[in-house]
Amino acid sequence: MGRSDTMAETADRLCASSRRAYQNPYEVIDWPDVVERPAWFTSPELISLYATPAWDALGDDERRELSFWEAVNFYSLNLHGEQALMEGLARRLHQPGLEEVTDYLHHFLDEENKHSIWFGTFCRRYAGRVYPDRTLSFAGEPAFARDHLPGEDDVLFFARVAIFEELVDRYNSAMGRDERLVPVARQINARHHAEETRHLVFGRHVVEHLWARHRPGWSDETVEGVRVHLAGYLVSTWRAYYNPDAYRDAGLLEPHALARQTWEHPATAEHRRNVSGKALGWLADLGVFDVGAVELGARR
């Protein structure tokens, strides 16, 4: 990475903030031995079925029970996303060209590990399981491997991280303030949001910096390939929010058909467009890719 006062100064500022906010991950969440159910663990408006006929057909206790399994899914997908993130950050800790942000990458990695402790503890202690990842299992498929141009791998990695974390943070921010949620769920969301704020600032700066640095050296075909990949990643990320495993555990019938029908319902598509537009409009401003042009489902 060439000298960039903005990027270097941002990384230094975030390092200082991380050091001030440094915490013991085992002390900041109050973990009850058991959680009483049914209760709200996910804000009803953020439950995947919300505003669909399937949601209308549920009674209040069934909605609250579903909110527990949706929380397990949300924390599971966070775990999988953070695992990929930590692997990528670890590979880049001492990568030539990223020296200016190395110190901050250490904090980033440390904080993501702490978040994974919270998410994993909730899933194991209260649900006895972490839902498997249907997306990243295939990242190692040899047939998908291809050579990247200089900088392409880093742009894709940090842009994927930003997409994932910006969407998650919309949920964390809302649920961290939702008094209807049981304390442990509210605390996890609130603490995650508090730390993610730094990561989002870093993500926006590093994507802007890397894009400006590498984009001029890429062909239009390469740029189009980057945009197609990120659009696909956005869709794939959203798909994980509609997990048949969670529907099955909540006692809902035909969970795979329900996941497909819920994904295809105009109300959920509108939700995805709204959240994506608010969280990721900055990527269009940078010229990376236009979130509004991504097919996220049927319109009303």
Add this chain to the structure above:
Amino acid sequence: MTGRSEAEVRLALRDWVRTHATVEVPETFDDHTSLIPTRYLTSLQIADLLLYVEELRGKSLDVASLRPGVFRDIDTVYATFLADGE
């Protein structure tokens, strides 16, 4: 499986690929056509195909046990996940 014959399941899989392919699928596309090197499906769409296979099976797969190559073509997908009541 959900009461469909092998021919119906294979047809459903081919239709799914035609609908979701990132490039135009030729008339010659069949159960032995490679799905990935041809770019009919990307790695991200394979995850969607996984969900569709689970729906056809009527139950979830053990995702952790999957190995590279199982989504090579329709024939392999059928043999791996859907044949013999799998």
